[in-house]
Amino acid sequence: MSLPREDAAVLSARWTEGVLLKRDVFSTVERGRFRGDAGEVDAVLRRLDQVPWWSWLPARHLFGREARALALARNLDVGPELLWAGKQALVRGFINGVALQMAKPHGDAAYFRSAKQALRKMHRAGICHNDLAKEQNWLRGTDGRAYVTDFQLAACFKSRSKLFRIAAYEDLRHLLKHKRSYAPEALTPTERRILARKSAVASLWLMTGKKVYRAITRGLFNFTDREGGGRRLVNDAPVLLEQIRKNPDVRDAAIVAFADRRTGVGLYAFVEADGTALEERLRSELTAAKGPKPPEHIQVVQALPRDAAGKPRTEILQLVAMNQLDLIEPMMTCDADRAFLKSILESRKNLRDRFNFEAGDLAQTPPQSKTVITREGG
Numbered sequence: 025m026s027l028p029r030e031d032a033a034v035l036s037a038r039w040t041e042g043v044l045l046k047r048d049v050f051s052t053v054e055r056g057r058f059r060g061d062a063g064e065v066d067a068v069l070r071r072l073d074q075v076p077w078w079s080w081l082p083a084r085h086l087f088g089r090e091a092r093a094l095a096l097a098r099n100l101d102v103g104p105e106l107l108w109a110g111k112q113a114l115v116r117g118f119i120n121g122v123a124l125q126m127a128k129p130h131g132d133a134a135y136f137r138s139a140k141q142a143l144r145k146m147h148r149a150g151i152c153h154n155d156l157a158k159e160q161n162w163l164r165g166t167d168g169r170a171y172v173t174d175f176q177l178a179a180c181f182k183s184r185s186k187l188f189r190i191a192a193y194e195d196l197r198h199l200l201k202h203k204r205s206y207a208p209e210a211l212t213p214t215e216r217r218i219l220a221r222k223s224a225v226a227s228l229w230l231m232t233g234k235k236v237y238r239a240i241t242r243g244l245f246n247f248t249d250r251e252g253g254g255r256r257l258v259n260d261a262p263v264l265l266e267q268i269r270k271n272p273d274v275r276d277a278a279i280v281a282f283a284d285r286r287t288g289v290g291l292y293a294f295v296e297a298d299g300t301a302l303e304e305r306l307r308s309e310l311t312a313a314k315g316p317k318p319p320e321h322i323q324v325v326q327a328l329p330r331d332a333a334g335k336p337r338t339e340i341l342q343l344v345a346m347n348q349l350d351l352i353e354p355m356m357t358c359d360a361d362r363a364f365l366k367s368i369l370e371s372r373k374n375l376r377d378r379f380n381f382e383a384g385d386l387a388q389t390p391p392q393s394k395t396v397i398t399r400e401g402g
Contacts, residue, residue, distance in 0.1 A: 025080075027073045031110035038108070039069060039115070043347055044283040048254065049079040050086055050176070058107050058115045065117060068104065072112040086176040090114070093151050093178035100149060102142040103172045119163045119171045122351060124202060126339040127164035133210035136203045139170035143195055146172070150181040152191035156198040166354060190223050197222070254289040257281040260316035261291060267313055268306055273297050278328055279319060280342040282374060291319035292345035292374060294336075296328045300371075321345070321373035329365060340365070344372055 026032070042056035045068070052074045058067035070090070075083045091114055094106035104116035121127070129135045139162065146153065154177040155161055163171040181188040200215050211219075261279040268277045276296040284290035295306065303322045310318035329337040343351050349369065356362050 025073050025075070025077070027071065027113060028111045031071075031113045034108065034110060035069070035071075035113060039067075040064075044285050045346070046283050047074065047285070047288045049076055050083040051075060060107055065107070067107055067115050067117055069113060069115050084112075087112070087114070089178055090175040092180050093153075093175035096149055096151055096180055097146065097175075100142075100145045102145050103175070119165060119173060120167075121163045121165035121171060122354065124159040124162040124164060124206075126343075126355070129164055129206050131207055131209070132168075133207050134168060135164060135170055136199070136207055136210060138168070139199055139203075140196075142170050142172060143192075143199060147192045147195070150183075150188070151175075152179050152181065152188060153177070153195050154179055154191060156195050157201070159202065162199075162202060193218075193223055254281065256289050256291055256316070263316050264291070264293065264310060264319060267310055267315065268293060268295060271297075271302070271306060271309065273299075273302055274306075276328055276336065278336040278338050278341055280338050280345050282342070282345040284320065287320070290321070290374075292321045292341075293319040293323070294328060294341050294344075294368075295322060295324050296326070297324050298326070300324050323368070323371060323373050325368050325371075327364070329361075329368075344368060345374055347372075347374060 027035070038059040040057040040059075042054060044052070044054045046053040051070045051072055053068060053070050055066075055068055057064050058069075070087065072080075072083055072087055091106070091109045094104070094114070094116060095109070097103055098106055104119055107115040107117055109115075153161070153172060153175065155174060156172070158174075161172060161174045163173055165171055179188075179191060181191075197218055200211070200219050203211060203215070204219060257279070261281075265277055265279055268274055274295055274297050277293060279291055279293045282290050282292055293306075295302065302324050306322055307318055329340050331337055340352060340355060343349070343355075344365075352365065353362075356365070
């Protein structure tokens, strides 16, 4: 399938290809630059020309919902700006920040106040997002504010009908679930009551529609959206990790997913051990085990980046795997962190799909202020 002639002409003249962010049966999403009337800006492109024929109708439906919602939200400053929309492709602007699961705003009551304000703006405009249970659809800007992305399931209403009120209530309830995870002490009594009471439609959906949805997406479409990692991250990565850790020279390991132009989703294993010679040995062992396909990339590192609890910081490793280096700098807290990460960056394996700009030397000077994108797969 190819893009309509009008879409292809616009993208040929105005789009500069960058890094693939996500490819699934519903669309291809990539990072790049878009040349508008005011000059070239960082942007995200969603296109439908590479979806399989059997998912074309739902993909086209989701594309239309996003285009309508972004157009209606154009001046709300709650999410990405719609820069251009064609018949089978659209371009939206970057959000200067990172996804909720990467930002981890523990105790940040101000963030959740701004998230509630963003919801109010959307709902006043008649937009219900309908997919805010996913942390990757909530962003934390460098200004500390909350933003929303991925409007493929959004619904636009002309009136405050009963269906609108139910959808808006569920948007709020999902936001409060995130608040309960990161800032439970900031929950008000009213918010706790909302958390305790699902709408009747939501309860019915959980008992019936969601089961059908999962059967179709995970069975027929072979689609699992775990932070963009799909079935390989959900099913294969745990098995591969167990096999890697059996090697006596391995101290620890972590596996993350990245978008790959050839296979759709690739796996990248970071192995804490001594000596890069171990990489080929591990690949041979995984191949001989005749289990899941080995990771596309295996990188031995002296130490994995870890959080205060000692767990590997997979959000950092995923950004390395995806070549989203300009996103890493805002997550570094000191020069020691930058120096620690420098050796990992210098030896990284996924160099096929590199963007035409990257962050400066993390161990030297932080890059100048620039617009960056979250790992928004959607």
